[in-house]
Amino acid sequence: MLGLERRSDVPAWIYVAVPVIAVLLALAVGAVFLVFTGHDPLTVYRVMIQASFASTFGFADTLVSATPLILTGLAALVSFRVKLWNIGAEGQLYIGAVCASGIALLIGESLPGWANILMMLAAGAFGGMLFILIPAIARAWLRTNEIITTLLLNSVALLFINWLIFGSRSFWRDPAAGQFPQGLRIPDEAYFPRWGATRVHLGLVIALLAVVAIWFVLNRTRFGFRMKILGDSESAARYAGVPVRLMVVAVLLLSGALAGLAGAADVGGFSRRLDPNSLAIGMGYAGIIVAALSRLNPGSVILVAIMLGGVRNAGTALQSLPERVPMEIAVMLEGAILLFALGSEVLVRYRIHWPWSKGPALDASPEEAEAT
Amino acid sequence: MRRLTRYVALLAVGGLLLVACEADEPEDVVDPDEVEEPDEVEEPEEEPEEEPEEAEEPDDVPWAGYEGGEDGVLRVAYVYVGPVGDAGWTYSHDQGRQALEEAMGDQVETTYLESVEEGAPAERVFEDLAREGYHLIFGTSFGFMDSMAAVAPDFPETVFEHASGYTKLDNMGNYFGAMEEPRYLSGMAAASVSETGQLGYVAAFPIPEVIRGINAFALGAQEVDPDATVEVVWTSTWFGPEIELEAAESLLDRGVDVLAQHQDTPAPGQAAEERDAHWVGYHSDMSEFAADAWLTAPVWDWTDYYVETAEMVWDGTWEPREVYASMADGMVQLADYGPAVDDDTQAMVDDRAQDIIDGTFAPFTGPLYDQDGELRVEEDVEMTLEELLNMEWFVEGVIGEPGE
Numbered sequence: 201m202l203g204l205e206r207r208s209d210v211p212a213w214i215y216v217a218v219p220v221i222a223v224l225l226a227l228a229v230g231a232v233f234l235v236f237t238g239h240d241p242l243t244v245y246r247v248m249i250q251a252s253f254a255s256t257f258g259f260a261d262t263l264v265s266a267t268p269l270i271l272t273g274l275a276a277l278v279s280f281r282v283k284l285w286n287i288g289a290e291g292q293l294y295i296g297a298v299c300a301s302g303i304a305l306l307i308g309e310s311l312p313g314w315a316n317i318l319m320m321l322a323a324g325a326f327g328g329m330l331f332i333l334i335p336a337i338a339r340a341w342l343r344t345n346e347i348i349t350t351l352l353l354n355s356v357a358l359l360f361i362n363w364l365i366f367g368s369r370s371f372w373r374d375p376a377a378g379q380f381p382q383g384l385r386i387p388d389e390a391y392f393p394r395w396g397a398t399r400v401h402l403g404l405v406i407a408l409l410a411v412v413a414i415w416f417v418l419n420r421t422r423f424g425f426r427m428k429i430l431g432d433s434e435s436a437a438r439y440a441g442v443p444v445r446l447m448v449v450a451v452l453l454l455s456g457a458l459a460g461l462a463g464a465a466d467v468g469g470f471s472r473r474l475d476p477n478s479l480a481i482g483m484g485y486a487g488i489i490v491a492a493l494s495r496l497n498p499g500s501v502i503l504v505a506i507m508l509g510g511v512r513n514a515g516t517a518l519q520s521l522p523e524r525v526p527m528e529i530a531v532m533l534e535g536a537i538l539l540f541a542l543g544s545e546v547l548v549r550y551r552i553h554w555p556w557s558k559g560p561a562l563d564a565s566p567e568e569a570e571a572t
Numbered sequence: 573m574r575r576l577t578r579y580v581a582l583l584a585v586g587g588l589l590l591v592a593c594e595a596d597e598p599e600d601v602v603d604p605d606e607v608e609e610p611d612e613v614e615e616p617e618e619e620p621e622e623e624p625e626e627a628e629e630p631d632d633v634p635w636a637g638y639e640g641g642e643d644g645v646l647r648v649a650y651v652y653v654g655p656v657g658d659a660g661w662t663y664s665h666d667q668g669r670q671a672l673e674e675a676m677g678d679q680v681e682t683t684y685l686e687s688v689e690e691g692a693p694a695e696r697v698f699e700d701l702a703r704e705g706y707h708l709i710f711g712t713s714f715g716f717m718d719s720m721a722a723v724a725p726d727f728p729e730t731v732f733e734h735a736s737g738y739t740k741l742d743n744m745g746n747y748f749g750a751m752e753e754p755r756y757l758s759g760m761a762a763a764s765v766s767e768t769g770q771l772g773y774v775a776a777f778p779i780p781e782v783i784r785g786i787n788a789f790a791l792g793a794q795e796v797d798p799d800a801t802v803e804v805v806w807t808s809t810w811f812g813p814e815i816e817l818e819a820a821e822s823l824l825d826r827g828v829d830v831l832a833q834h835q836d837t838p839a840p841g842q843a844a845e846e847r848d849a850h851w852v853g854y855h856s857d858m859s860e861f862a863a864d865a866w867l868t869a870p871v872w873d874w875t876d877y878y879v880e881t882a883e884m885v886w887d888g889t890w891e892p893r894e895v896y897a898s899m900a901d902g903m904v905q906l907a908d909y910g911p912a913v914d915d916d917t918q919a920m921v922d923d924r925a926q927d928i929i930d931g932t933f934a935p936f937t938g939p940l941y942d943q944d945g946e947l948r949v950e951e952d953v954e955m956t957l958e959e960l961l962n963m964e965w966f967v968e969g970v971i972g973e974p975g976e
Contacts, residue, residue, distance in 0.1 A: 257703070261696050366777060366808065380714040380736075380779055397726075399695065471692040477715060478691035516697055519685050520704075527687065 204550040214548055222544040223507075226536035233532065239525050244518065248530075251517030252510035258517075259510075260398035264470065266502075266509030268293070270407035271462035272487025273494060273501040274414050275328075279455040280491055281418070282431040286452060288335065288350025289459035290484025291357030292328035294476075296460025298361060299327030301372060301467045301474040304386035313389035320390060320464050321406065328460020329453045331357065336452035340445040346452070354484070361476045372474045383473030392469035403465030408502070410458060415498040427451060459484060489534070493541050508534060646886050648672065649706040650684040651697055653713035654811050660836025660855035661810070661872075662686065665712045665735070667856070668874030675879045679886060690715025695722055702727040708885050710735065710878070720744060731885050736781075740892050747877055747895040749903040751781075752788035752960065753928050754870030756935035757906050757921050758852045759792025761867050762830040763800045764917040765850050766793075771802045772823030774833040774840045776810055778975045780963045782834050785870075787967045788935050789832050789852075794969055795924075803828055804972030813839040824849055830867070841865050850912055857907040866910035876902050896957060900929045936960060941968040 231241035252262045272289045279286035286292075303323040307316050331353065338344035364370045366381050374384040392402035418424040430437040430447055438444050462483060471478045490508060494500035511534050515527035650669050654662040669682050683706075688697050694716050701709050702723060708731045711720050717737035724732045724744045732744040740746060762771050771793055776782050786804060793800040803826060805819040816835050820843035823831060832852040833840040841862035844851035851862055853869035877897065884890035897903035906925060909918055927933035938949035942965045949955055955963075966974045 257699070264696075362808070380781070381777070382715070466692075475691045477689060478693050481689065481693070513696070516685055516688065516700075520683065 202555050203553045204546065205553045207549060207551050210548060218544045218548050222540035223537055225540045225544075226533060229536050229540075230529065230533045234525070234529070239521075239523060243521065244525055244529070247517055247521060248511070248514035252514045257398060258513070260395070260400050262506060262510040262513050263404055264399045264401070264509075265513050266505040267401070267403045267407050267465055267469070268462040268483040269486055269490050269505035269509055270404075270501055271410060271458050271465065272484050273490030273505055274407075274410055274487075274498065275455045275458035275462070275484075276487045276491035277494065277496050277498065277501060278414060278458065279451055281496055282427050282447070282451050284339065284448060284452060284455075285347045286332065286335075286350050286455045286459075287347055287488065288332060288353050288484070289455070289462075289487045290482065291350070291354035292331045292456045292459035293463040293466075293484045294357040294361050294479055295331040296324035296327040296463025297467050297474055297479055298364065298372070298463070299330075299460070300324035300464035301383065301386055304390040304467065305371065305384060307387075307390070309387050309389060311389075313391075316387070316390040317392060317402070317468060320386075320468050321461060324460045324462075324464025324467070325457035326460065327463065328456040328458065330456075331460070332452050332456030336449045336456075339452065340448040358476075358480060361474065361479065365474060365476055374473070383471070383475050385473045386467065390468060391472060392465070394469070399470070401465070401469030403469040406461065406465060410461065411498050411502060414458075418498065423450070459487070462487075489538050493538065495545070507537075511537070645678070646676070646680045646708065646882060647706045648680055648682045648708045648882060649701045649710070650682065651688050651694070651701070651709065651711045651713075651716060652684060652686045653688060653690060653715065654836055655686050656684065658811055658836045659838055659858055659861070662712065662836065664856045664872040665710070665874055668872075668878045671875035672878040672882055675875070676882060676886075680882060688716075692719065694719040698723040698732070699726070702730045707731060708733065708882060712736075717746075731881075731890055733881060738894070740894055742892060745881075745892040745894065747893070747897065747903075749872060749901075750896060750898045751870055751872075751904050752784050752935050753899045754904050754906040754925075755785045755788035756792035756795075757925055757928075758832065758868055758870050759789035759794075759802075760796050760921050760924060761909070761913050761917060762789070762832060762850070762852050763793035763796040764914075764920070765867055765912050766797070766800070766830045768827060768829050769797050769800045770826075770828045771800060772820070772826075772828030772831045773802050773804045773972075774816055774819045774823065774831060774835065775804050775806050775972075776834040777808060778806060778973075780961055783966065783974050784960055784963045785834060786970060787963065790967050790970050791935055791940075796920075800969060802832075802970045804966075804970060806972075807835065809835055811836045813837045816840055817843050820844065838862060853907070859908070859910055863910065864912070867913050868909050869907040871905050871907045873902055873905055898928075899925065900931070942966065943968060943970060 227245065234241040234244055251258050253259055272293060275289045275292070276286065300320040300323045303319050304316055307319060311319070332350065335344070335346050335349035335353065338349060339346040364372045365383055369375070372383050374382050394401045418427065426437065426442045426447055429440055429442055430444065434444060437447070463479070466479060467474065486508060490501055490504045493504045511530055515530035518525040518527055518529060650665060652662040652665060654660070656662055656666040666684060669684060673680060673682050685697060688694055690713055694711070698709060698711065698716070698720055710733045712735040714736045717734050717739050720732045720734050721739045721741060721744060724730070724741050728743055730743060734744060734746045736748045737746045763769070771789070773786050773789065775786060786802060790800070790802040793802065803823055805823055807815045807819045809815050812835065816833065816837055816839040820831055820840035824843060824847045828849070830850040830852065831840045831844045833854050836855060838853060838858040838861035841851040841853055841858060844865040845862035849865060850867050851865040852867050853859070854871075855869070856871050858869060859866040877895070881890065899905060906921070924933065934954050936949070936955040938953040939947060939951045940949035942948050945968060948965065964974055966972065
């Protein structure tokens, strides 16, 4: 009978092979779709790689797109590690952007640029934390489902930033933009430095530092150790004397802060104003995908974010092909990659038991298998 | 873009579910691998020159001019905010692009990018086009303005033309049209057909451009029927067929019998058609979507502007302009009438159109009163362009708030 059996030990190569195969399979499925819609998959993929990875400027823009994804990926990772499901990175990112742009506008030119930038980063993280505070407390003390609260707050945040820019004469809106509402530009001093002539900005450095910091917290601190225990079993954690409620709040706040930083990075490095159009492109939701594909490894988050950033950026390049491949193909590929990567996770942990292979059948755990 | 967000959200939920399922396994916690130090940061860019970015004001490099290209072909790119199939704003620009190809034949080669995100994400798109060697790049949404202005100084040999904005640089001009003129005429047609005198307006965002259009429509209607009212519903969309349909239906529910609109879709027309009401479209001739309801529409015709601009670039005579073109220029027009507009009405509206084209009539001429009955513009005084571009109040007879 065909079935799955748990691997007793997972060979190292499989951690690399499975994701690679998953991406290849996703590309294969995408190819079938492309062929049926009358496009040449090889050309399409070549153009995508060319546009996003093979040219200096293309790759630079891929890094720009990857920057917020690294941070929102970390935000999801931190909470998922302890089986808390913060789906609200999207909203926390918006509010982080609101706070970061607000502080930059408040400070104006009264402080040197570096001080302004530091304040923006702090404000961004603070905004993200603020916005997850209520779900965190509700989860810790009332056991309210944080998936629902954080998810619903995303809509609140979206409506809020739209109202700030399009619906009111708020502090964030440019009073001079009479013809079409838009955010007020932050002062030049508060712009994040950029790398040469590219748009790669300080946010990337911050994101990479955040990766290192999160890795350190998870692996080298008591807090990280407690997270590990809590992630394994809440009752065990309680038994071991871990202050579970405080841990829940702290982890969610950390998650919110990371998402808020992504918002600050957008304001300082990319949009340079509170811009709902450039914020509301699903970077927070994509962070969930990044965390899932990275198998909750901080280091892998970087690679996954760069890959997804590249896939997304390739969308417009496809339109330059004479036969105009719809840019939605990029979104479709993103979905296919996710699906295969997650599906193949099973193969990391289990091996397929073919009907014709010998030995004990499925579902038997290794110990049981030995016993029989 | 909302659509994209929705897809991503769906994907994310899928991902979450899978992670959640996996996480239930008592996992032998894989020790998180060493952080790979990202060498990517160091990579891009050999020359760390001080980049001349974000110049709001013209820098000192004058526009260098088109030099014939390698193959003697002028390469023209269009960047659209919506899909070319929107039947509205973007469609009208793409008609202009096609007309340009027809007019200049082998001299030009055009391309377009559709559904490009506004704001900072567009910067990349404009830069890529400039780097690919397009000589003339049109960006047709207000939200592209700052991106174009950020990129333009780096490519002094490329001409940037931006629709609906106000930034002018050495190699960037802007253009727009006096849509209030045909708007006014469409209001006349609407009031002539209306039996109740209650007109409805499916409005986009409460900004001067939209408010100006509503006022022009109301003033035109009131020329025919001084008691005509215009009820306004805001949708906060430029392209959102479902919301626009709902807004149209809510107006029809309130007894409105002619609808006008500002968005890019024919959805209000379809709502009107279903209720045997009438409809004034926008942007392009949308009559095919609701032929019985169709009255007419204020429409764009970008052909002349695009051909003229491309020829100037070709000749090397181009220089940055700020164009606000009128019916006399042909950039804004009134579309063909539908069967519901009788001959007398057509003749009356056409006369008025001629006055506008001749310059003997301007829609926004006093006395003009606001919603509170306060005199805003004195008798025989014409509102200035400046005032029109910043109009934030509704004229008498408009029902609704000029803001949210």
